[in-house]
Amino acid sequence: MDVQSTVKNQIHEWLKNNRDQGVHLLVELVKADSTQGNEKAAQKIVIETLHDLGLDVDVWEQGGEEFLNHPYFVSPRTEFKGSPNVVGIKKGTGGGRSLILNGHIDVVPAGDVEQWEHHPYSGKVVDGKLYGRGATDMKGGNVSLLLALAALQSLSIKLKGDVIFQSVIEEESGGSGTLSAILRGYKADAAIIPEPTNMKIFPKQQGSMWFRIHVKGRSAHGGTRYEGVSAIEKAMIVIKHLRKLEQIRNERISDPLYEKVPIPIPINVGTIEGGNWPSSVPDYVKLEGRFGVSPDETIDEAKSEMENWLLALKDVDPYFAEQPVSIEWFGARWVPGAIETDHDIMKDLIANYQKVIGEVPIVEAAPWGTDGGLLTKVGATPTVVFGPGVTEKAHHPNEYIEIEKVFEAAEIIAFTIIDWCGLDE
Amino acid sequence: MDVQSTVKNQIHEWLKNNRDQGVHLLVELVKADSTQGNEKAAQKIVIETLHDLGLDVDVWEQGGEEFLNHPYFVSPRTEFKGSPNVVGIKKGTGGGRSLILNGHIDVVPAGDVEQWEHHPYSGKVVDGKLYGRGATDMKGGNVSLLLALAALQSLSIKLKGDVIFQSVIEEESGGSGTLSAILRGYKADAAIIPEPTNMKIFPKQQGSMWFRIHVKGRSAHGGTRYEGVSAIEKAMIVIKHLRKLEQIRNERISDPLYEKVPIPIPINVGTIEGGNWPSSVPDYVKLEGRFGVSPDETIDEAKSEMENWLLALKDVDPYFAEQPVSIEWFGARWVPGAIETDHDIMKDLIANYQKVIGEVPIVEAAPWGTDGGLLTKVGATPTVVFGPGVTEKAHHPNEYIEIEKVFEAAEIIAFTIIDWCGLDE
Numbered sequence: 001m002d003v004q005s006t007v008k009n010q011i012h013e014w015l016k017n018n019r020d021q022g023v024h025l026l027v028e029l030v031k032a033d034s035t036q037g038n039e040k041a042a043q044k045i046v047i048e049t050l051h052d053l054g055l056d057v058d059v060w061e062q063g064g065e066e067f068l069n070h071p072y073f074v075s076p077r078t079e080f081k082g083s084p085n086v087v088g089i090k091k092g093t094g095g096g097r098s099l100i101l102n103g104h105i106d107v108v109p110a111g112d113v114e115q116w117e118h119h120p121y122s123g124k125v126v127d128g129k130l131y132g133r134g135a136t137d138m139k140g141g142n143v144s145l146l147l148a149l150a151a152l153q154s155l156s157i158k159l160k161g162d163v164i165f166q167s168v169i170e171e172e173s174g175g176s177g178t179l180s181a182i183l184r185g186y187k188a189d190a191a192i193i194p195e196p197t198n199m200k201i202f203p204k205q206q207g208s209m210w211f212r213i214h215v216k217g218r219s220a221h222g223g224t225r226y227e228g229v230s231a232i233e234k235a236m237i238v239i240k241h242l243r244k245l246e247q248i249r250n251e252r253i254s255d256p257l258y259e260k261v262p263i264p265i266p267i268n269v270g271t272i273e274g275g276n277w278p279s280s281v282p283d284y285v286k287l288e289g290r291f292g293v294s295p296d297e298t299i300d301e302a303k304s305e306m307e308n309w310l311l312a313l314k315d316v317d318p319y320f321a322e323q324p325v326s327i328e329w330f331g332a333r334w335v336p337g338a339i340e341t342d343h344d345i346m347k348d349l350i351a352n353y354q355k356v357i358g359e360v361p362i363v364e365a366a367p368w369g370t371d372g373g374l375l376t377k378v379g380a381t382p383t384v385v386f387g388p389g390v391t392e393k394a395h396h397p398n399e400y401i402e403i404e405k406v407f408e409a410a411e412i413i414a415f416t417i418i419d420w421c422g423l424d425e
Numbered sequence: 426m427d428v429q430s431t432v433k434n435q436i437h438e439w440l441k442n443n444r445d446q447g448v449h450l451l452v453e454l455v456k457a458d459s460t461q462g463n464e465k466a467a468q469k470i471v472i473e474t475l476h477d478l479g480l481d482v483d484v485w486e487q488g489g490e491e492f493l494n495h496p497y498f499v500s501p502r503t504e505f506k507g508s509p510n511v512v513g514i515k516k517g518t519g520g521g522r523s524l525i526l527n528g529h530i531d532v533v534p535a536g537d538v539e540q541w542e543h544h545p546y547s548g549k550v551v552d553g554k555l556y557g558r559g560a561t562d563m564k565g566g567n568v569s570l571l572l573a574l575a576a577l578q579s580l581s582i583k584l585k586g587d588v589i590f591q592s593v594i595e596e597e598s599g600g601s602g603t604l605s606a607i608l609r610g611y612k613a614d615a616a617i618i619p620e621p622t623n624m625k626i627f628p629k630q631q632g633s634m635w636f637r638i639h640v641k642g643r644s645a646h647g648g649t650r651y652e653g654v655s656a657i658e659k660a661m662i663v664i665k666h667l668r669k670l671e672q673i674r675n676e677r678i679s680d681p682l683y684e685k686v687p688i689p690i691p692i693n694v695g696t697i698e699g700g701n702w703p704s705s706v707p708d709y710v711k712l713e714g715r716f717g718v719s720p721d722e723t724i725d726e727a728k729s730e731m732e733n734w735l736l737a738l739k740d741v742d743p744y745f746a747e748q749p750v751s752i753e754w755f756g757a758r759w760v761p762g763a764i765e766t767d768h769d770i771m772k773d774l775i776a777n778y779q780k781v782i783g784e785v786p787i788v789e790a791a792p793w794g795t796d797g798g799l800l801t802k803v804g805a806t807p808t809v810v811f812g813p814g815v816t817e818k819a820h821h822p823n824e825y826i827e828i829e830k831v832f833e834a835a836e837i838i839a840f841t842i843i844d845w846c847g848l849d850e
Binding site: 108109111112115137172206208210211216218219220221222223224225226227228230232233235236239262263266268269270271272273274275276277278279280281282283284285288289290292331332366367368369391392394395396397 | 714715
């Protein structure tokens with residue numbers, strides 16, 4: 001047996017014998033509510049873990065002119081005090097390829113708490129599943145990365161290339177945490193992001209961006225509602241119109257990587273708000289949502305198509321000729337990204353998946369954006385997305401992750417680190 | 426010429442010669458933003474005016490156990506500090522019928538200020554129109570009442586019956602101001618409410634009440650929106666379903682008083698709010714609105730019909746069998762009311778309308794509720810609604826009133842006071 005195989009066997013054994021440590025870490029991370037602006041407590045746990053692993057730790061609060069004015073900067077906020085990014089570096093001995101392991105620490109809001117069986121920040125473990133907001137998206141994946149690093153560290157494995165672990169903020173709001181890491185100088189020969197792909201391998205990922213649509217009505221007394229124009233009813237027409245655009249845009253997608261994805265680039269209307277008095281006809285409705293961007297189009301092309309489509313509302317309802325809706329692109333935006341399906345990092349990941357799982361992995365396109373678009377396009381770091389957890393649970397009530405998958409992913413990633421960075425025997 | 430006619434001629438002259446005083450008062454009242462909770466400044470103007478007219482003035486902040494627990498008490502609030510009710514009494518010499526002149530001082534919010542040509546609290550006068558929130562609903566009508574009283578006072582006209590002027594809060598939220606006045610003991614042989622009827626005479630009025638509907642969805646990541654259930658899309662089905670109920674309910678209305686009203690008892694969806702993240706499928710939407718109640722049904726009958734109709738949503742979309750919507754009746758409620766079309770107060774009002782305008786007035790049913798339902802049903806005071814201003818402008822941006830109509834209504838009401846209460850010659 002070669003050294004490489006011996007080391008992989010040792011890692012396999014180590015992960016089998018250190019399950020409690022991994023589960024404990026994930027419970028602690030899930031308990032630390034890290035919604036936007038509240039990331040500090042969770043990052044503190046990450047920092048302590050990285051120190052325990054003997055890594056060089058870099059902690060910073062993002063900001064500054066270059067960053068805030070960068071063309072790829074998007075965020076609903078410009079002040080990040082109390083929301084640190086964290087990087088841990090395992091320096092290689094030289095001569096190997098470097099690898100970024102990137103995961104985001106921020107989670108989306110828990111939503112209607114009543115729809116959760118266990119409290120969203122309980123971290124409760126039942127039947128091999130760990131429950132809580134962020135368990136799947138993506139603290140489970142982050143723990144896979146940390147477990148891989150812990151195994152390497154505990155077994156005193158030396159690598160030729162650098163491994164750069166990143167725990168970033170703001171992925172759910174467009175990736176300014178990863179952008180900040182790129183501007184701080186962190187680049188590598190490849191990157192893995194363990195977002196919840198359900199152990200599928202995603203070389204390609206949808207981009208997306210947030211929109212806000214303003215729909216105007218005309219107020220009137222509710223008792224004579226026929227004298228006004230309800231912005232709520234007009235918003236219903238707008239939403240229906242968006243459904244049609246979604247259909248047209250998705251019919252154009254022919255990449256076989258999207259074969260099993262029902263809607264490759266969805267248009268999601270996420271929030272609605274309008275009217276200010278029950279007895280008045282509402283004169284205004286605001287819609288906010290997420291617009292999927294194909295890897296085969298630019299952000300600007302996608303914006304134009306949406307804007308022109310909204311102008312065509314006047315053909316659906318002449319009212320919109322008089323009162324056209326307006327659109328803003330705000331807050332988050334995820335750049336689409338893709339690497340070749342036969343890129344070396346893909347080959348290593350596929351081979352190690354087969355070694356650990358004993359099956360051929362599914363290679364698909366991601367149904368959502370990740371920070372991989374930024375890493376690939378802005379950071380010149382070819383990125384593949386692969387991780388435990390299923391999208392069906394991300395952003396849902398009762399989000400959970402199968403603990404077993406966290407360890408499987410840790411093993412596959414640890415093996416891939418060795419193959420990619422190279423063992424210093 | 427009899428004394429009655431002489432006096433009426435004097436009133437006509439007085440109103441012609443005191444236009445500036447009336448316009449000035451209305452401008453001042455409109456400038457005093459009297460949205461819910463902010464009524465004090467406008468009431469101060471009313472109090473000063475009543476003192477100047479030599480009336481007995483009663484000012485109080487409503488409250489107390491009996492009031493708050495009264496079956497007809499409805500309000501989004503239970504604390505009314507800083508929101509006084511005002512009554513001014515012109516005591517009669519005895520032997521005549523008493524008359525309540527009731528108007529509300531509260532106005533609905535201005536809504537989207539950008540849709541206003543002049544600022545909503547400008548009180549700007551252009552081409553005989555006075556602009557501002559509340560100009561039509563119903564500070565214009567209130568000024569008609571005060572002008573009628575001012576004419577009587579200036580001309581030293583003595584009446585046999587009492588005249589009770591009321592400037593109440595909370596009409597736009599269900600009439601607790603008028604309820605409080607009733608419980609304080611203010612009742613009369615008839616009442617006039619100068620809501621904006623466009624100078625039509627309304628012996629019958631729609632009731633209405635506010636509802637809040639909770640629609641549940643199931644959250645999911647927006648990138649895989651097909652894995653969730655959008656509460657916004659389900660809310661669209663609910664709104665469409667409500668439209669059908671509105672149609673069914675209105676087809677039943679056969680009273681000729683409603684002949685020219687397009688939708689006698691509308692269902693207005695006034696506000697919508699749901700979702701909390703652009704990239705998530707919204708798991709909850711809240712709708713608030715106003716449900717018109719026919720004078721021929723009870724509040725409870727109307728509630729039952731709505732509640733059963735919402736249960737039937739499951740036949741429209743099986744999803745609602747699993748996740749039924751829930752409904753609350755909250756905040757405001759206006760009791761429907763009606764008096765006979767040949768009631769004496771109707772006869773006096775119709776006769777004086779003809780005298781002043783020279784035409785037969787239009788007698789119709791009100792397309793909205795007023796405090797008249799409470800006065801008639803709870804206060805045992807038969808109430809007719811008649812005033813300047815048009816419903817089309819109430820609750821609208823660019824609300825205005827034609828100043829001329831304010832004076833015409835003042836004259837008709839002053840004449841009716843004389844006929845109803847009786848001149849003490």
